[in-house]
Amino acid sequence: MTVRTRFAPSPTGYLHIGGARTALFNWLFARRHKGKFVLRIEDTDVARSTKESIQAILDGMTWLGLNWDEGPFFQSQMFDTYRSHAYGLLEKGLAYRCYCTPAELEERREAALKEGRPPKYDGRCRNRTDAPEAPYAIRFKVPPGVTIVRDVIKGNISFDNASIEDLVLLRSDGTPTYNFCVVVDDATMDITHVIRGDDHINNTPKQILIYKALGHKLPVFAHLPMILGQDKTRLSKRHGATSVMAYRDMGILPHALVNYLARLGWSHGDQEIFSRAELIEKFDLESVGKSSGVFNPEKLLWLNQHYIKETDPTELGGLLLPFLEEHGIKAAGDQRLPGIVTTLKERVKTLKEMAEGALFYFREKIVYDPKAAEKFLVPPSDELFTILIERLSGLDEFTEAEIERVFNAVIEEKGLKLGKLAQPVRVALTGGTVSPGIFEMMAAMGRDMALSRLKSAVQYMKSTVAG
């Protein structure tokens, strides 16, 4: 039997971190077992579902590289199927018509709550024999007994059926409800492994009962622990960015997020870094933890930095383009890009940071940080720069090694420590005191820019001394 998993989001918002991890684990499990990964959109709540959300979810999954083999299927297009299954159960006596109105139910619920009773449907329409000319919902007739959920992550969990109410399958307007659609779909789509958040555990016995009523074989259930925010409550907007796309916009690499999410709730010994292939090879439900975990952005950043260092400079240059664009810089054809990226990739945590660090390579004119200029763009830097300009102009090859030789020669002749020369040059070339190493940086920016900036600095010093 081939493994079939599914991700079934409801399109009422963006793809968030929790959903992404659920999708990832389903995808990983399907890939691991050479099975199929199905995408199903649970849009039975027509009022809350939006086209934008559907697109956002698809975009998020695509960005993460979680490709699906079948779908997306839409529950809103399968209402007839649910309806016929509901009436099938009705005919078999496994469900019944309920004529209670929502208003009545609400009233009774409040009364029950007030008296401290569980707000459960009392089953008053269960044995009704009359059939009034009135709208009705179809309710499932929960049988007596005990239902055991066999969960590969949590173990066996047993529920007394008495605690489960006769849930509505079909609303009085004819639309199906969540718990019913899920079962009909998972059954008809031959889903073998239902991997989802553990907030669904309490729904599972209901669903198992429906599976049985429908005469379908049960899938394997695996309930993943929740992802929490720093304060240990369910991750939400107030914990900062929770949408997957927000991380893309921050300059997080998709695989960094994938690696991070995989390790949140799952582990493989002490290993932290996993390639996509390794994840597929090593992922297993048995090593998924039982307890919920706190989302830690710092660790994500660390992983991102790791993957930035690992990524090929040319590829990284391409990924950086949109972030430079945000600063009004169009660097698409710039041959220096891979070199520039190389000077930056060891010192940033995100692509956004990298773009910010790269600005000085592209600006027409740089602006000196006042404090830096005051401290470093002063004599004898003007003389030293003049010497540098002359020697650098004479270089056959403007490479990191050649530039370093020039610098070493100059400091030796003048009896200086490298820092005494490097810092002023850094200010002259970048405007500030923090940058990549000067030799690699000069090579990356190119001779023309390096020399013109040194000359500007000399001019600047002349003018300040004169003034």
Add this chain to the structure above:
RNA sequence: GGUCCUAUCGUCUAGAGGCCUAGGACGUGGCCCUCUCAAGGCUAAAACACGGGUUCGAAUCCCGUUAGGACCGCCA
């Protein structure tokens, strides 16, 4: 209120009764390297929620307590 889940450093986790003086990673402190900032190397502090059992022996098994969390709709 009812049902259910969970509990190892601040955080993610390893740990399947003796390999545990509890390991790794992020973060934090220190040192080294060094042209700035990083990166890198070394290093330090830091945890088995509590109480009872079971056992020769418990982080690991059982029970209870406590604390978190989820769910209880004609939402999904």
